[in-house]
Amino acid sequence: MAGSVQNQQQQQLLGIIEEEEEKLQKQKEETEGNNNNNNNTRKQVGSDMAPTAGNSIHRSGSRPQLDVSKAEIQGNVEEKYPTILLPNQSDDLSHLALDIGGSLIKLVYFSRHEDQSADDKRKRSVKERLGLSNGNRRSFPILGGRLHFVKFETRKINECLDFIYSKQLHCGGLESHYSDGVTDQNGIIKATGGGAYKYADLFKERLGVSLDKEDEMNCLVAGANFLLKAIRHEAFTHMEGHKEFVQIDPNDLFPYLLVNIGSGVSMIKVDGDGKFERVSGTNVGGGTYWGLGRLLTKCKSFDELLELSQKGDNRTMDMLVGDIYGGLDYSKIGLSASTIASSFGKTISEKKELEEYRPEDISLSLLRMISYNIGQIAYLNALRFRLKRIFFGGFFIRGHAYTMDTISFAVHFWSNGEAQAMFLRHEGFLGALGAFMSYEKHGLDDLMVHQLVERFPMGAPYTGGKIHGPPLGDLNEKISWMEKFLQKGTEITAPVPMTPLAGTTGLGGFEVPLSKGNTLRSDASALNVGVLHLVPTLEVFPLLADPKLYDPNTIDLSDHSELEYWLTILSEHLPDLVDKAVASEGGTDDAKRRGDAFARAFSAHLARLMEEPSAYGKLGLANLLEMREECLREFQFADxxxxxxxxxxxxxxxxxxxxxxxxxxxxxxxxxxxxxxxxxxxxxxxxxxxxxxxxxxxxxxxxxxxxxxxxxxxxxxxxxxxxxxxxxxxxxxxxxxxxxxxxxxxxxxxxxxxxxxxxxxxxxxxxxxxxxxxxxxxxxxxxxxxxxxxxxxxxxxxxxxxxxxxxxxxxxxxxxxxxxxxxxxxxxxxxxxxxxxxxxxxxxxxxxxxxxxxxxxxxxxxxxxxxxxxxxxxxxxxxxxxxxxxxxxxxxxxxxxxxxxxxxxxxxxx
Ligand SMILES: Nc1ncnc2c1ncn2[C@@H]1O[C@H](COP(=O)(O)OP(=O)(O)O)[C@@H](O)[C@H]1O
Ligand SMILES: CC(C)(COP(=O)(O)O)[C@@H](O)C(=O)NCCC(=O)O
Ligand SMILES: [Mn+2]
CATH class of the missing domain: 3.40.50.10880 (Uncharacterised protein PF01937, DUF89, domain 3)
Structure with missing residues (x-):
């Protein structure tokens, strides 16, 4: 054997590492004056045998193959939601629930995944040896699958019907997969919200299904309770631009006030599962902001309106205390000069027409007026019933920093810090989730935190919109989306701007938001929630000393420099990983295209997290590393x-x-x-x-x-x-x-x-x-x-x-x-x-x-x-x-x- 050559190489390697170490050590000593006395004993272990061919490795297919044959993109690729046809793909989607509101239709649907891991020999022998059985497995859908969240504008209900049809969500049902004595529920979809009544005929006509109507308040409460109990870090506070996740103890959840800000606002005192009372509400809500905003600014979409507010200065519209008091505070009653005395009040004393005001300022002034008002009424109701916790939901919030800060400020200020405003990551989907829960055999009743894995919202940028044809799997769809994002440049990476507020300046007063010019991502809310994977076989590791105190991550990514460091590491590693991934799939053109799409998707997520670290919930290094693997799998790189x-x-x-x-x-x-x-x-x-x-x-x-x-x-x-x-x-x-x-x-x-x-x-x-x-x-x-x-x-x-x-x-x-x-x-x-x-x-x-x-x-x-x-x-x-x-x-x-x-x-x- 070529011992001397090997030895030479070995010496070289040793040299390289030692050089590196010496450099580091020197640096360290320079800064710390460190004197480290290492023990220099070395042992020679190992052998000089050459490698021979040996064992075989299983291919590990993690998911079923997608049939993309004859796939085509219909229509203009530049369109926001290009239509994609996968005529030969059969899917495993099933179970759908709807919340049809005055402004938006919310869909929650479940896609089952087969137990893909074959029951191989290893598994069988492990089962025998460890006394595991399938006995505790229950029926649908607890076999495992995913919950997806999608929304459409109610005025574009046809898009929603197309979506349901294309994915055949209305046909998926219990009977098609299982025969465990469940009555035939095909043709019935659980639905809540006023639209369940208003559009019942349309659903019957277009999809041949009946909507089984569930009470809206019931659903909101069921949805909120489920989320707060089953999803780790579902709730968070948002104060002065700072988001913090809160872990709610499921045994100490009640009572709380649920404020759902949809088109209108409902305030519900919740005392337990199914125990609640709608105690108040207000007609000044999300519909008011969007409606008045549309009239006053000529905005074409809610997003556009919200985006305008980012660049607004409400002082041109609002009458401040200082405007009335000649620039002074009214300190005797605690009002600073910058406090809004009267929303839109300044416009009465000026001879300007609507066109002379900036739409940006109008939008911001309106947003503040409505958010603040809701915050204040919520506080009053919390006070009325001595409730300390207020959870805000509904799509008005849209994960928008300024909206949440305004509400939090109102609650905090008026309650002297006694009551706390909290927001929910699945804010807009409470009703739809509640409707989903109302299926008799949904199997989610006793689902526990450890059985739900929230994945990064890989699919989110591509959900919704027009999708026609037979059910479609989404690989090709994802790839073409990623290709489009390259053309469009920053669209996916543009974050929802976090507005570092200049601090509050007294009673009810904020300075203007600082954020300038950033665009609001087109579908920010969809990007904020991932797909929930239900994995009923997951358990808490029984040997943890105290699962409640356990936190897997050791590195704190809330430290921005730390986050930046690890995101950079992952980003630098990407080209090499893509090479490996593409090679692992034979280096074909298809593999290259997928590799490219993977790289874009992954970079987009990294960019998003750099801008808003908590965009997808509480972030640890383990989540980042898992995201990379999930993203690879998403583009079908199995290994x-x-x-x-x-x-x-x-x-x-x-x-x-x-x-x-x-x-x-x-x-x-x-x-x-x-x-x-x-x-x-x-x-x-x-x-x-x-x-x-x-x-x-x-x-x-x-x-x-x-x-x-x-x-x-x-x-x-x-x-x-x-x-x-x-x-x-x-x-x-x-x-x-x-x-x-x-x-x-x-x-x-x-x-x-x-x-x-x-x-x-x-x-x-x-x-x-x-x-x-x-x-x-x-x-x-x-x-x-x-x-x-x-x-x-x-x-x-x-x-x-x-x-x-x-x-x-x-x-x-x-x-x-x-x-x-x-x-x-x-x-x-x-x-x-x-x-x-x-x-x-x-x-x-x-x-x-x-x-x-x-x-x-x-x-x-x-x-x-x-x-x-x-x-x-x-x-x-x-x-x-x-x-x-x-x-x-x-x-x-x-x-x-x-x-x-x-x-x-x-x-x-x-
Ligand atoms: N893309 C959007 N289109 C329209 N309104 C939106 C959108 N995103 C957020 N909103 C806001 O959300 C409100 C609707 O919230 P939601 O909880 O869905 O209530 P509803 O059930 O009454 O439709 C709208 O009035 C508007 O303020
Ligand atoms: C992903 C890993 C944790 C895997 O390490 P392992 O558990 O295999 O020892 C590690 O490779 C890692 O942290 N890599 C990024 C850091 C770097 O490139 O320096
Ligand atoms: Mn490893």
């Missing part, structure tokens, strides 16, 4: 790193036997250390880290692994190894959950040998891997093959894998075919329920939850699962967190260290 993973697995499996021989020659204590070092060193194979990807150009997988291993020096940045070692001298753990990370060396030369050690000591091992691909992470689908391949070289692994039911096919190839497998504790594989490099332990698969019940050791591995998330998580059982930090800033922030530092954090059961 961008497929071939890289395969290559690295093969190379690593080839050197595994030598590593095992080397390990077996050691005594127990040094073996344990070598194993942990091995895990940390092998975690360097991370295709999500810029620094690491740069490294890969400089050597082969095995060279880099060896180099990384040679560099392992204790003490590590966080080094609890000695405590862990002490624990390992005691009676062995019963069952260990190993949350594994990357493919290749990471799993094969790092985690598998550690698993083998635990098995050897009599601990059952459960390898916990991703359900769906994310970067180069190994998936639960891929693991059995890798284990089988490794088991060819190792009796311990083979027996354990057999005992765990992992080696059904692979048996034939084993070198030693003796079948005395009963002596071993089992090795199993379970999926974690997610498809992200990070893990939120509030939402894990039922498999994992079941496996966790008997576990007394948790090992979390990798930067995503053990550093970005969960570094601070507390568990009921012993926990070991192992990772190499592959990002300088993260190292500084989290552990005051440097890139390539290692973390070995051991925490005994708390």
């Amino acid at each position: 961008a790193y497929r071939s890289i993973k395969q290559r690295e697995n093969e190379a690593s499996l080839a050197v595994l036997p030598d590593l095992l021989v080397e390990l077996d020659s050691m005594d127990e204590e040094s073996r344990l250390l070598t194993l942990i070092e091995g895990v940390l060193a092998a975690n360097i194979f991370d295709w999500g880290s810029r620094a690491c990807v740069d490294l890969y150009h400089k050597g082969t997988i095995i060279e880099i692994y060896r180099m990384s291993r040679n560099k392992m020096r204790r003490p590590w940045r966080v080094d609890d190894f000695d405590e862990f070692k002490e624990r390992m001298k005691m009676p062995c753990h019963k069952r260990a959950l190993l949350f594994v990370d990357n493919s290749g060396a990471d799993i094969v030369l790092g985690m598998l040998p550690l698993a083998r050690e635990l098995l050897r000591r009599g601990t059952e091992v459960v390898l916990v891997a991703n359900s769906l691909p994310a970067l180069n992470d190994v998936t639960a689908m891929e693991l059995p093959d890798i284990v089988a391949e490794a088991a060819k070289h190792c009796d311990i692994l083979r027996r354990a894998a057999e005992a765990g039911g992992l080696l059904v096919d692979a048996m034939i190839n084993t070198s030693d075919s003796s079948k005395e497998n009963s002596s071993s504790v089992p090795l199993m594989v379970v999926e974690n329920g997610c498809g992200s490099p990070c893990i939120d332990l509030r939402q894990v698969s039922s498999e994992l939850a079941a496996a966790a019940k008997d576990a007394d050791l948790i090992i979390l591995e990798g930067m995503g699962r053990a550093l970005h998330t969960n570094l601070n998580a507390l568990f009921k059982q012993d926990a070991l967190k192992l990772a190499m930090v592959k990002n300088q800033r993260l190292a500084e922030k989290l552990v005051k260290g440097n890139i390539y530092d290692c973390i070995c954090k051991y925490e005994p059961a708390s």
Whole structure:
């Protein structure tokens, strides 16, 4: 073997990393005067064997294929909602509810997704072993699916009918998929709002369906209660340009005042589920703003009117206290000069005609007048019934910063801070959701927070509008939308401007909004809510010490510089990712087109988040990293790193036997250390880290692994190894959950040998891997093959894998075919329920939850699962967190260290 060449390369690599480290160290010393005395002992572990071909990797199809044959865009592509025909696509949409208001029609519809993950051998054996059954699965629609939110203007009801027809939403029903004794409800759609009466005949005529009318107030309350109980961070406050999400305790929700600002305004005192009273209302509402605004400004759309207000100055319209008092405050009763004394009052003393006023100023003055008035009446009603919390909903709000600030100001001011105004992310959909909930068999009654996953609103920019023809899937639609956005430049990225207010200046007074010139995104509200995925099999990880206190994210993205840093990292990584993704799909023209669309969609989301970090709800680094994966899947890139993973697995499996021989020659204590070092060193194979990807150009997988291993020096940045070692001298753990990370060396030369050690000591091992691909992470689908391949070289692994039911096919190839497998504790594989490099332990698969019940050791591995998330998580059982930090800033922030530092954090059961 070309040992000397390899050694040379190895030395070079070592040199490169050390240079980098020296530079960093120098910088650090310069700034901090840091004197770090590292222990320089090095070990030579590893072998010089060349890689051979080996195992096969499953393709992991995450969703059904879309039939885009004969697809065409109809009409003008420049049109806002181009018509797209997918004549051959059949869809799985079903279940629809409507709220037909005076201004807008709101649709909530459910699309079922098949349980796509095939019931493979691994799953079956896991089910058997962990005693899982399908018994707790209920009928429709709790099988899993998505809730979508769409709206149309009531005056354009035909667009809505077309939309329903094109997606066949009116036909989807219970009977078509299930036959569990439900009466035939096809042909009936739940609907609320006045339009359920007014347009009943039209629906019958055009779609052949009857509208089953539900009481509007009932629906509003049911919708609000559902959202506040089931959606994490549904509610938020908005004061002086600052948005903050509030977590409402579902057990401490009532009583509250619900103020729904639609065309008109309803104020409802809510005391419980189905327990409410409409206590007040006002006819001065959203319809008033839009109606008067249209007359006074000649605006053609609500959006245009709202957008004008961004650039307005209401002082040209409103009579201020200062106008009356010669520029002075009326301080005796607490009125500052800038307080509005009389909305539109200034226009009486001037001889100007309507045309001489700026439409911008008119719009703003009107918006303030109406918002403030509603805020004030809401406060009075809260006072009347001693309610502390007021939730505002309805489409008038439109997630518009200035509207929310005005309302909040009124409530805060008049109540002396006693009452709090809160807003809802699904503001306009309360009634429609309530109508949806009123289906007898919707199955959502006892749905819990952990079963709902809100995805970024990938589809939002393309929902609504005219879509004709048979039901359509949306891939092509999305792509053409993305292509259009390129032509239109900034449309999708233009944020709803956040208006940093100049501060309030006394009673009822605001300065003018500062925001200048930004356009309001055409459908801002749709972009603010994502699609709700219902995943009934998700559970809270049972070993969390206190799920209520658990927060997966360790990095605070509300710090703007932090957010900017991570968004830039993701954005810089994009070209390389697109290359990989396109190559993974064969580099075809279709793949290129999808890759391009993915890049645009993802950049658009990043740009949006840069402008308004909380646009999609509370944002953590884990959400950002998951968004990237979701976005890839959205454009049907099932596994961008497929071939890289395969290559690295093969190379690593080839050197595994030598590593095992080397390990077996050691005594127990040094073996344990070598194993942990091995895990940390092998975690360097991370295709999500810029620094690491740069490294890969400089050597082969095995060279880099060896180099990384040679560099392992204790003490590590966080080094609890000695405590862990002490624990390992005691009676062995019963069952260990190993949350594994990357493919290749990471799993094969790092985690598998550690698993083998635990098995050897009599601990059952459960390898916990991703359900769906994310970067180069190994998936639960891929693991059995890798284990089988490794088991060819190792009796311990083979027996354990057999005992765990992992080696059904692979048996034939084993070198030693003796079948005395009963002596071993089992090795199993379970999926974690997610498809992200990070893990939120509030939402894990039922498999994992079941496996966790008997576990007394948790090992979390990798930067995503053990550093970005969960570094601070507390568990009921012993926990070991192992990772190499592959990002300088993260190292500084989290552990005051440097890139390539290692973390070995051991925490005994708390
Ligand atoms: N795209 C839009 N078109 C018309 N009005 C809108 C739009 N977006 C927000 N609005 C505002 O929302 C109000 C309607 O709110 P909504 O909650 O849907 O009530 P309703 O059920 O009475 O239609 C309108 O009167 C207007 O102020
Ligand atoms: C996505 C990751 C968390 C994956 O790391 P892993 O869990 O595989 O150790 C990591 O690659 C990451 O944070 N990357 C972005 C930082 C960077 O490029 O430096
Ligand atoms: Mn990873």
